[in-house]
Amino acid sequence: MNFVSDVSGTPLARTHHAFTSIVKRNFELQHEDSGRSTRHIELTLPEGIHYQEGDHLGVLPQNPSELTERVLSRFNLNGQDYVNLTGDSGSAAHLPTGKPVKLEELLSNHVEFQEPATRSQIRALVTHTVCPPHVKELEDLLLDNTYKQEILNKRITILDLLEKYLACEIPFERFLALLPPLKARYYSISSSPLHNEGEASITVSVVRGEALSGNGEYKGIASNYLAERSQGDKIACFINTPQSNFQLPKQTGKPIIMIGPGTGIAPFRGFIQSRRALKEKGETLGTAHLYFGCRNPEHDFLYQEELVQAEQEGLVTLHTAYSRCPGQEKHMSRTD
Ligand SMILES: Cc1cc2nc3c(=O)[nH]c(=O)nc-3n(C[C@H](O)[C@H](O)[C@H](O)COP(=O)(O)OP(=O)(O)OC[C@H]3O[C@@H](n4cnc5c(N)ncnc54)[C@H](O)[C@@H]3O)c2cc1C
Numbered sequence: 001m002n003f004v005s006d007v008s009g010t011p012l013a014r015t016h017h018a019f020t021s022i023v024k025r026n027f028e029l030q031h032e033d034s035g036r037s038t039r040h041i042e043l044t045l046p047e048g049i050h051y052q053e054g055d056h057l058g059v060l061p062q063n064p065s066e067l068t069e070r071v072l073s074r075f076n077l078n079g080q081d082y083v084n085l086t087g088d089s090g091s092a093a094h095l096p097t098g099k100p101v102k103l104e105e106l107l108s109n110h111v112e113f114q115e116p117a118t119r120s121q122i123r124a125l126v127t128h129t130v131c132p133p134h135v136k137e138l139e140d141l142l143l144d145n146t147y148k149q150e151i152l153n154k155r156i157t158i159l160d161l162l163e164k165y166l167a168c169e170i171p172f173e174r175f176l177a178l179l180p181p182l183k184a185r186y187y188s189i190s191s192s193p194l195h196n197e198g199e200a201s202i203t204v205s206v207v208r209g210e211a212l213s214g215n216g217e218y219k220g221i222a223s224n225y226l227a228e229r230s231q232g233d234k235i236a237c238f239i240n241t242p243q244s245n246f247q248l249p250k251q252t253g254k255p256i257i258m259i260g261p262g263t264g265i266a267p268f269r270g271f272i273q274s275r276r277a278l279k280e281k282g283e284t285l286g287t288a289h290l291y292f293g294c295r296n297p298e299h300d301f302l303y304q305e306e307l308v309q310a311e312q313e314g315l316v317t318l319h320t321a322y323s324r325c326p327g328q329e330k331h332m333s334r335t336d
Helices: 011-016 065-074 103-109 119-127 132-140 144-152 158-164 172-178 221-227 262-280 304-312
Strands: 019-028 038-044 056-059 082-084 100-102 185-188 199-205 208-210 217-219 234-240 256-259 288-294 317-322 331-334
Touching (some): 056 221, 065 103, 082 103, 119 144, 185 199, 262 304
Parallel strands (some): 256 288, 288 317
Antiparallel strands (some): 019 038
16 A cells, blocks of 8 residues: 555554545635635545545644744754654654654654643743743743633644743753644545545635734644645545444435535535435435535535536535625525
8 A cells, every 4th residue: 555755654644544545636615705715625545445425534634844844943953864762652652763763754744733832831841941030931821810811712832932932941852752643634525436436525624814822824734734735646544434323324215404514515515426326326315405504605605516506406405504695694595
């Protein structure tokens, strides 16, 4: 099986039995006036990988270079240098220990940098800070209300604090050990294997906006990583079948109601593709109602053309609700 270079050997990839898929298409679903971004990403799966409608795609993202550069710069390190980490399989289980690893690779693929600083991280910074006024300021952050208001609500990270408190001399390896492991992110698969076996698509709302910290722009790790992939790029991922039995009923004649605002439409697009394939095979389909909501149909009615087409083919009855149509009350309608 193929793997994305650099990610293949990570403990995260091994835990999830990750494989490599190739980006076939990646395009914007929102109208340019919407001010937001939702990407439709089609992936070619390697041979032998199967999924069913309603499954999730787990994605192993990589931290962007803006973020890893901040760490390298704060610790005055060179991303091209190699380090050899030692540690046990407990606290360091998510880190590549016992072999030389390039710093850039280590920072891109193994740890989260954007989680709010924990109390134990702040305590560690206190221990390694020599300047008494800064020690006091850091200690104050541990007080219940201050911690909530200044750290949790603003999502201030340990990296933000290190950049503010330059007198803190925490060693790099200690900093690294304090960071949580990089997490896989899940996306509902928005296609049906009956439509195109060997391919899967996802529908990704890109997390981007003014940072709650007041410090520039906040960019979600996985959604931006995915949004920036181009045709031919490799993505490390895995298929996850939810335990909730979120699937089309086995008896095709059973009626179904689907409710999916925004990117919640994703699995239902797969369901509708499946219904089309089943209908073409001569199966009798029960009725299907889809309730979809968005802000304004001119901006963010995802897959509008496809859904209207599916309704014309008798595959689904659409019900829509719009929350931000200028001059109109919030309303819901049936499109017929
Ligand atoms: C089962 C499942 C299915 C899912 N399906 C889909 C799907 O089909 N499509 C989809 O788009 N998503 C889906 N998600 C969500 C998806 O997994 C990710 O959580 C989402 O894409 C954000 O990940 P990220 O790495 O981009 O952001 P992260 O790096 O994880 O950042 C998100 C965090 O940043 C915080 N944050 C947001 N804005 C700001 C800001 N301005 N300043 C500071 N902090 C901020 C948020 O509160 C959140 O805690 C699904 C999740 C699950 C569990």
